[in-house]
Amino acid sequence: MATRLQFENNCEVGVFSKLTNAYCLVAIGGSESFYSIFETELADVIPVVKTSIGGTRIIGRLCAGNKNGLLLPHNTTDQELQHLRNSLPDSVVVQRIEERLSALGNVIACNDHVALAHTDLDRETEELIADVLGVEVFRQTIAGNILVGSYCALSNRGGLVHPHTSIEDLDELSTLLQIPLVAGTVNRGSEVIAAGMTVNDWTAFCGSDTTATELSVIESVFKLREAQPSAIVDEMRKSLIDSYV
Amino acid sequence: MDEDKGMFNVQQTIGTVLCCRCGIRMQPNAANMCVRCLRSEVDITEGLQKHVVISHCPECDCYLQPPKTWLKAQWESKELLTFCVKRLKNLNKVRLIHAEFVWTEPHSKRIKVRVTIQKEVLNGAVLEQAYVVEYVQQDHMCESCSRVAANPDQWVASVQLRQHVSHRRTFFYLEQLILKHDAAVKAIKIKQMDQGIDFFFGNRSHAVKFLEFLGSVVPTKSRDDKQLVSHDVKSSNYNYKYTFSVQISPVCREDLICLPQRLSSSLGNIGPLVVCTKVTNSIALLDPFTLRHCHLDSDQYWRHGFKSLLTSRQLVEYIVLDIEIPSPPMEAKIGGVRYLLADAQVARVSDFGRNDNIFFVRTHLGHLLNPGDHALGYDLYAANSNDSELEKYKNLVLPEVVLIKKSYEEARLRKRGKPRKYKLKHLEMEVDDRARVDEEKERSDYEQFQRDIEENPELRFNLSLYRNKEYQEESEAGSMADDAAAPLEELLADLVLLDESDEEEDEGMRE
Numbered sequence: 115m116a117t118r119l120q121f122e123n124n125c126e127v128g129v130f131s132k133l134t135n136a137y138c139l140v141a142i143g144g145s146e147s148f149y150s151i152f153e154t155e156l157a158d159v160i161p162v163v164k165t166s167i168g169g170t171r172i173i174g175r176l177c178a179g180n181k182n183g184l185l186l187p188h189n190t191t192d193q194e195l196q197h198l199r200n201s202l203p204d205s206v207v208v209q210r211i212e213e214r215l216s217a218l219g220n221v222i223a224c225n226d227h228v229a230l231a232h233t234d235l236d237r238e239t240e241e242l243i244a245d246v247l248g249v250e251v252f253r254q255t256i257a258g259n260i261l262v263g264s265y266c267a268l269s270n271r272g273g274l275v276h277p278h279t280s281i282e283d284l285d286e287l288s289t290l291l292q293i294p295l296v297a298g299t300v301n302r303g304s305e306v307i308a309a310g311m312t313v314n315d316w317t318a319f320c321g322s323d324t325t326a327t328e329l330s331v332i333e334s335v336f337k338l339r340e341a342q343p344s345a346i347v348d349e350m351r352k353s354l355i356d357s358y359v
Numbered sequence: 360m361d362e363d364k365g366m367f368n369v370q371q372t373i374g375t376v377l378c379c380r381c382g383i384r385m386q387p388n389a390a391n392m393c394v395r396c397l398r399s400e401v402d403i404t405e406g407l408q409k410h411v412v413i414s415h416c417p418e419c420d421c422y423l424q425p426p427k428t429w430l431k432a433q434w435e436s437k438e439l440l441t442f443c444v445k446r447l448k449n450l451n452k453v454r455l456i457h458a459e460f461v462w463t464e465p466h467s468k469r470i471k472v473r474v475t476i477q478k479e480v481l482n483g484a485v486l487e488q489a490y491v492v493e494y495v496q497q498d499h500m501c502e503s504c505s506r507v508a509a510n511p512d513q514w515v516a517s518v519q520l521r522q523h524v525s526h527r528r529t530f531f532y533l534e535q536l537i538l539k540h541d542a543a544v545k546a547i548k549i550k551q552m553d554q555g556i557d558f559f560f561g562n563r564s565h566a567v568k569f570l571e572f573l574g575s576v577v578p579t580k581s582r583d584d585k586q587l588v589s590h591d592v593k594s595s596n597y598n599y600k601y602t603f604s605v606q607i608s609p610v611c612r613e614d615l616i617c618l619p620q621r622l623s624s625s626l627g628n629i630g631p632l633v634v635c636t637k638v639t640n641s642i643a644l645l646d647p648f649t650l651r652h653c654h655l656d657s658d659q660y661w662r663h664g665f666k667s668l669l670t671s672r673q674l675v676e677y678i679v680l681d682i683e684i685p686s687p688p689m690e691a692k693i694g695g696v697r698y699l700l701a702d703a704q705v706a707r708v709s710d711f712g713r714n715d716n717i718f719f720v721r722t723h724l725g726h727l728l729n730p731g732d733h734a735l736g737y738d739l740y741a742a743n744s745n746d747s748e749l750e751k752y753k754n755l756v757l758p759e760v761v762l763i764k765k766s767y768e769e770a771r772l773r774k775r776g777k778p779r780k781y782k783l784k785h786l787e788m789e790v791d792d793r794a795r796v797d798e799e800k801e802r803s804d805y806e807q808f809q810r811d812i813e814e815n816p817e818l819r820f821n822l823s824l825y826r827n828k829e830y831q832e833e834s835e836a837g838s839m840a841d842d843a844a845a846p847l848e849e850l851l852a853d854l855v856l857l858d859e860s861d862e863e864e865d866e867g868m869r870e
Contacts, residue, residue, distance in 0.1 A: 277387035280371040303379045303391035303481075327382035 125321025136181035141171040175219035183207035183246035187216035389484035403478040418504035514559035516566035521555035522607035578657035614667035701725025736762035
């Protein structure tokens with residue numbers, strides 16, 4: 115189910131929050147309404163953590179993570195790092211990395227299995243991503259833009275990319291990521307997808323400017339209509355048990 | 360060039376996205392909204408003028424461009440379109456692509472223009488929109504039309520033409536010339552005065568043009584003056600009335616002139632008695648006894664300003680008794696006309712048969728005259744001239760007679776009363792009430808003028824003659840063999856002359 119909300123009258127919710135299958139990070143705002151909406155949706159399923167990164171509120175664009183881990187930029191303070199380590203479940207590896215391109219949310223787009231990286235990313239960072247997040251990393255561009263983390267939003271079930279992406283690019287990315295992709299917009303025609311929304315396998319949060327058309331596209335590509343959180347978690351459990359000896 | 364380097368370039372096909380508002384499939388653009396949604400969102404014509412008032416002068420079909428310029432433009436013309444677009448303010452903020460007229464009823468006083476503009480909206484998307492501007496046309500007379508309407512007779516410049524002689528032959532001739540060259544088209548009014556004609560114009564430059572035309576056809580002396588009518592203090596505009604006073608030389612064709620001594624010696628001692636043969640913008644003089652000729656420029660003439668000794672009113676009829684051409688024959692061709700010196704025995708018609716007064720004279724008309732012919736000449740024997748120039752010559756022997764031209768009086772007697780083959784047009788002139796106009800004299804002058812043009816082909820050259828429909832072909836062979844009249848071929852043939860028609864074909868005279 116997709117929800118529409120605003121952070122302090124700004125529709126770019128993907129900037130102020132980070133949503134994964136295992137946890138949710140929320141920025142500290144003037145009013146509690148932003149946090150409370152997330153909590154209403156997610157409280158009984160996954161932890162919702164209020165935090166800042168490097169003293170800033172733009173946490174969604176500074177960190178990159180999935181259910182396996184969380185990567186933080188070099189300017190994260192020790193207190194924030196400790197706070198996150200404490201609040202998040204033990205299965206999530208929290209790691210601070212030294213990387214020149216410190217807005218990790220803009221340079222890395224990932225789901226639980228595969229990640230797209232900025233073409234100029236360091237070798238070590240790429241290895242760290244593969245290690246910490248447990249994903250396969252591909253250097254890519256989206257519609258000619260190197261900030262892959264900004265122009266696409268991925269979940270395990272689908273992805274939404276920049277509207278100017280050509281059909282060949284779309285096919286290539288879809289093959290790489292092994293998920294259905296669609297080119298579309300969010301927040302009334304904004305092309306910066308990841309800044310305008312944040313998504314996981316069963317829910318999505320979009321800016322309140324998002325039109326009904328955009329919302330229906332989001333719901334259909336991320337397969338949110340019939341999604342229930344418990345179903346996902348059960349499925350995960352099933353797949354875990356699968357590896358029983 | 361990428362292919363040369365061996366790089367593989369993937370063909371990029373743009374996919375389709377859904378319009379974020381209405382959900383229809385479209386190509387992605389900068390706003391990511393379909394054109395209709397974008398247009399309904401943003402109105403680029405906001406703040407632009409849709410309704411303008413323009414002033415139009417119904418008399419001269421001009422439109423006012425404030426503050427003061429009046430532009431002449433036809434209904435739905437290019438100039439009008441440019442003018443209408445210029446009157447729209449704020450159009451520099453958007454880009455104008457196209458403008459065209461939408462048809463409106465002409466007397467509805469509304470002009471509609473469809474203007475297409477382009478403007479950038481949202482994040483870089485350029486939107487094109489067409490909208491209609493309505494112009495209300497208000498009628499307002501422009502200053503020049505209102506000035507004309509207030510006082511239609513008001514003139515700005517006048518040319519006063521005068522010739523101080525007792526006849527009006529020059530003015531008849533000038534009238535025909537002016538008609539032929541359309542020199543007085545711009546004249547508001549033409550008035551006939553005593554010893555002259557006044558022309559009134561609405562513009563100083565028209566008057567100057569007419570003045571120059573006059574200077575090229577007759578020898579003139581002119582001066583001009585101006586009178587202040589009104590004065591606008593704020594804009595320093597002065598309105599004047601200009602007057603040009605033109606004097607034509609009193610010397611006419613066929614006049615006998617006694618040249619002043621100084622002029623005679625400067626012209627090569629041409630005999631003091633000369634006959635004027637032709638007057639255009641220079642005066643052609645011919646010495647009838649030596650067949651020497653000269654030309655006097657307008658300036659040269661006015662420097663001396665001599666008058667004629669005897670004019671054509673004083674011509675007396677003679678009958679030629681004998682013509683003797685001396686050998687070797689002395690002949691000359693002047694101005695295309697042959698002259699032959701001859702000795703003639705003549706007698707005045709009044710003397711003929713009554714007494715034996717015979718005069719032996721030298722004449723230049725030897726080529727024309729035969730014994731028994733009538734000729735017209737000046738009777739110096741009987742004349743009492745009161746000329747100061749003549750008295751200055753100490754040792755001058757005056758001839759008794761100077762023959763000027765051959766007389767066709769007998770032939771004319773036969774044709775008296777019958778209408779002429781040709782007709783002449785007239786200028787519309789107002790006759791001044793104050794002038795003393797002698798009707799009889801006027802008519803005889805005109806008759807004389809007509810005879811002149813019949814007899815002289817070179818005089819006819821500059822005029823346009825029109826065929827007279829009332830003229831009937833006479834069965835008498837005699838009248839057709841008249842060599843004095845203008846031959847029919849010379850008349851303007853395919854011409855229907857109605858007094859009020861203004862569309863005639865003017866073929867021009869061919870000699």
